Amino acid sequence: MSPRSTAAEAGRRREEIAVHAAESASVIGLEGLTLGRVADQVGISKAGLVGQFGSKEELQLAALDAAIAVFRREVWEPAAGAEPGLPRLRAILGAWVDYLAGDVFPGGCFITAAGAEFDDRPGRVRDAVAKAGAQWNAVLGEQVLIAVKSGEMPASTDHDEIVQALTSFAVGLNQAVRLHGDHDAPERARRLMAKAIGAPSI
Amino acid sequence: MSPRSTAAEAGRRREEIAVHAAESASVIGLEGLTLGRVADQVGISKAGLVGQFGSKEELQLAALDAAIAVFRREVWEPAAGAEPGLPRLRAILGAWVDYLAGDVFPGGCFITAAGAEFDDRPGRVRDAVAKAGAQWNAVLGEQVLIAVKSGEMPASTDHDEIVQALTSFAVGLNQAVRLHGDHDAPERARRLMAKAIGAPSI
């Protein structure tokens, strides 16, 4: 029996479509995605696309998963080699600013945008966005806790406050760059983040 | 000649519709507004609504204007009586946190949401959102400058950096409250803002 290609290849094709949908959604929003437009862009019929994903909501969830994978690759993985605690936190924040200041997605940070778009719309997409955000906050909080325990940060540190500050600087940076085209914002964000964690620089 | 009501009354009606559209858009987004739905909600025909505003884009711009007026009333006006400089800045930030933590719009801070939604979509709506954001940044920056000149803040203060920090805390607070339902976030934002401007509290 010759290999029918099928399974693995179909999965790869699905992933390609999901990445494309994520890029598209970074500009027009997850709710702005339409089955017809995505189908046209990737060169299949609308019915074919529905066959792959089942429904628009499933396509949105797949696009979100693809965007989360990109974020992990761009921000988490470069920092995963650094020592847990302050060194890893600094590596994460540096990669995060690079990611936000760069052009990974044509429409800026996908997850930030999806958070703003779905924060008031109950449903599976909102739940998935909130979960991803909460998990990321947990990653940051963990590094702060380790830094405190190892004496790299003062014992009086309020780690929830620091995490809120860092995520605020990130989403604020996204807005400054995307909406206002502020080219100095990334450097400012770096300084603000460094101060927030008591490091000399990011 | 008996007063035909008309002009003033029509203007009031238009304003009512714009406020309603703004509330609706705070949940579903400015792009999610549709002429048919808004018309139904305010009890007129779709053609009647088009007669009032001309097009969907004009309705979006009117909704944005209405939201800006609400923001001014809720955040700027309560602080306008305070002395320019640090006192006024503290009053603004206190009112801002109250506004973001409260339920002025059913879907959270309208302008923050519109900024995220339109940051990558060229057009008049995007331009209007960016202009409103830039003007608000200028208001904040002005208070910082006055505070520095009067010696309330150190001469080494980087006022652009402080403004970026403050707007970041605001948009981050909006996300923490709306997406994560974090009830402690407003108090944390208050502490972070106070530290950023070197005040004992907000």
Next chain:
DNA sequence: CCTACCGATCGGTAGG
């Protein structure tokens, strides 16, 4: 994966 089609709704216009 495809063509062909469904009812609903989109933004907007014609005409009054």
Next chain:
DNA sequence: CCTACCGATCGGTAGG
């Protein structure tokens, strides 16, 4: 402000 209507597109299904 209204009714009636336009062509386009929406999410999705039938049947293959």
